[in-house]
Amino acid sequence: MNETYHLIYASEAVRDFSQEEMFELLSKAREFNHKLNVSGMLLYDRGSFFQILEGEKTQIQELFSKISKDKRHRNIVRIIFEAIPEKDFADWSMGYAPLSKSELNQIEGMNDFFEGQSCLHNIDAGRSLKLLKAFTKGRWRLS
Numbered sequence: 001m002n003e004t005y006h007l008i009y010a011s012e013a014v015r016d017f018s019q020e021e022m023f024e025l026l027s028k029a030r031e032f033n034h035k036l037n038v039s040g041m042l043l044y045d046r047g048s049f050f051q052i053l054e055g056e057k058t059q060i061q062e063l064f065s066k067i068s069k070d071k072r073h074r075n076i077v078r079i080i081f082e083a084i085p086e087k088d089f090a091d092w093s094m095g096y097a098p099l100s101k102s103e104l105n106q107i108e109g110m111n112d113f114f115e116g117q118s119c120l121h122n123i124d125a126g127r128s129l130k131l132l133k134a135f136t137k138g139r140w141r142l143s
Contacts, residue, residue: 002056002058003056003057003083004056004085004086004087005054005055005056005057005060005081005082005083005084006040006054006060006080006081006082006084006087006088007052007053007061007064007078007081008052008053008078008079009050009051009053009064009067009076009078009079010048010050010051010077010079011049011073011074011075011077012047012073012074013047013048013049013072013073014071014072014073016047017044017072022044025072026042029042033053033063036063037055037056038053038054038055038059038060039053039054039055039089039090039091040052040054041089049073054084054087054090055087057083064078
């Protein structure tokens with residue numbers, strides 16, 4: 001059996017996405033990810049993406065290669081790529097939650113990062129894991 005990995009990355013949108021555009025992107029991602037047996041979570045806030053992908057190592061590497069070539073974003077930063085004991089988002093082909101300032105302020109250690117108008121593509125591994133843990137605990141609404 002192949003080992004399960006997660007890859008966490010962040011990037012900057014080349015332009016703002018409307019809610020309709022985000023739902024279209026998610027629809028395609030969910031269908032594609034389901035075929036690959038990849039799960040995860042996507043966050044979008046003020047032009048920044050933060051994504052967690054989970055699955056078999058080769059599938060995740062190939063998917064990230066494809067994502068890295070997508071012209072809808074730039075400044076793509078791979079933050080974490082490591083083996084994990086089990087998927088945190090096994091039931092989601094791609095979960096999504098838009099972020100609000102008040103929701104981010106509820107996570108200890110995150111409010112100082114976002115108060116400084118930093119973007120998700122500048123986030124470090126420690127803060128990435130805090131976001132990951134907040135989602136696995138059901139911190140935000142799911143769609």
